[in-house]
Amino acid sequence: MEGSWRRAAHGALLLGPDGSAAPTIFAEMSGLAVRTGAINLGQGFPDYDGPDEVLEAARAAISSGLNQYPPATGHPVLREAVAEHQQRFYGLAYDPDREVLVTAGASEALAATILALVDEGDEVVTLEPFYDLYGAVIELARGVHRTVPLRRPDLQPDADALRAAVTDRTRLIIVNDPHNPTGSMLSPELRRLLVELAVRHDAILVTDEVYEHLVYDGARHVPLATLPGARERTVSISSGGKTFSTTGWKIGWLTAPEPLLQAVLAVKQFLTFVNGGPFQPAIAAGLRLPDAYFTGIADDLQRKRDLLAAGLTAAGFAVTVPRAAYFIVADAAPLGVTDAADFCRRLPELAGVAAVPISAFCHAEHVDEYRTLVRFAFCKRLDVLERAVAQLAALPR
Numbered sequence: 001m002e003g004s005w006r007r008a009a010h011g012a013l014l015l016g017p018d019g020s021a022a023p024t025i026f027a028e029m030s031g032l033a034v035r036t037g038a039i040n041l042g043q044g045f046p047d048y049d050g051p052d053e054v055l056e057a058a059r060a061a062i063s064s065g066l067n068q069y070p071p072a073t074g075h076p077v078l079r080e081a082v083a084e085h086q087q088r089f090y091g092l093a094y095d096p097d098r099e100v101l102v103t104a105g106a107s108e109a110l111a112a113t114i115l116a117l118v119d120e121g122d123e124v125v126t127l128e129p130f131y132d133l134y135g136a137v138i139e140l141a142r143g144v145h146r147t148v149p150l151r152r153p154d155l156q157p158d159a160d161a162l163r164a165a166v167t168d169r170t171r172l173i174i175v176n177d178p179h180n181p182t183g184s185m186l187s188p189e190l191r192r193l194l195v196e197l198a199v200r201h202d203a204i205l206v207t208d209e210v211y212e213h214l215v216y217d218g219a220r221h222v223p224l225a226t227l228p229g230a231r232e233r234t235v236s237i238s239s240g241g242k243t244f245s246t247t248g249w250k251i252g253w254l255t256a257p258e259p260l261l262q263a264v265l266a267v268k269q270f271l272t273f274v275n276g277g278p279f280q281p282a283i284a285a286g287l288r289l290p291d292a293y294f295t296g297i298a299d300d301l302q303r304k305r306d307l308l309a310a311g312l313t314a315a316g317f318a319v320t321v322p323r324a325a326y327f328i329v330a331d332a333a334p335l336g337v338t339d340a341a342d343f344c345r346r347l348p349e350l351a352g353v354a355a356v357p358i359s360a361f362c363h364a365e366h367v368d369e370y371r372t373l374v375r376f377a378f379c380k381r382l383d384v385l386e387r388a389v390a391q392l393a394a395l396p397r
Helices: 027-036 052-063 076-090 103-115 132-140 159-165 188-200 258-268 279-287 291-314 339-349 364-370 382-392
Strands: 098-104 123-128 144-153 169-175 204-208 234-237 251-255 318-320 329-330 373-377
Touching: 027 339, 076 251, 076 279, 098 103, 098 144, 098 258, 098 329, 103 204, 103 234, 103 251, 103 258, 123 132, 132 329, 144 159, 144 364, 159 188, 169 188, 188 204, 204 382, 234 364, 251 258, 251 279, 291 318, 291 329, 318 364, 339 373
Parallel strands: 123 144, 123 169, 169 204, 204 234
Antiparallel strands: 098 251, 234 251, 318 329, 329 373
16 A cells, blocks of 8 residues: 555645545544544544533633634734643743743644744654654755654663754754654653753754543653753643544643744744634633632543453453553553554454554654554543443454
């Protein structure tokens, strides 16, 4: 299948033989789940709605007439709530009028940041595996994508590899922590090293923190911007989709020093301009929910993680239990699998379950290192996960 696609101009898109854009791996696997009736543990979206307070706030906003363009930087109520959230959870002070920008999800925040801050030939360092948007937008900006692999069993980058990757040519260091697709979290030593390297080489840190509240086993998320020397060179990005189970609303934000924010806004205004007017005050209401909500969603997902991890282990996979996010990485090699991409395309027929190969998050030259790894999402109802586990148990070994 892969051989039937060709690179488009500048390599940023994949086109099929008929000139149409190729689907992402997420769209492909979700489409396969729909066609086969399989349980979709591939794409990372919940199959349940968010808290009533958030949903009701959206209904109220629609009824009250907040259905036209919001301000360019976002409704004040959400910018203020984001600033309060950063202070409440992390002790970070941001001016809601000058240092907070509302975006069309974290995806737009990331895209606008990369396009604003990367010139042709600039190097951008990410961890690998990486969320596929990073590579695509770096290519659109004509940047050079450098990666540092996460190594098993602890899925941490090697410190010396980080030092080698970040140089005076590095413009951005994109740090996805908690990490998608592996569910790993950086150690304190590596967080400090990343800031040290950014300062030494005058690079900008861009943090993708959308799973910030989905952290397990008593751990806590630590934003890079809280470390000494980091705030003034960090664009911190998050969204409401994962925290409030509202992925379809696409309400994200970034916090950054005003000069960096203004550079991003200059690009963002020509992408979506603005978005999600009535959903912005609803997400603001979510950010102001009591602490019990945030600990509750983590506790609920931890139970689901443990259920799926046990089921995958019983089915014969070698499982890496995630510390955060809502994905489990499972090695299918013990089942005799040598190519996870092929296995994922057959899995809906084999077990009535859809998943995503980790190789989809890697550069082609590094695929071999992750060739047998599969990502399963556990942000589903318990009864759905129980059915998936039962069906996976029937896999041939």
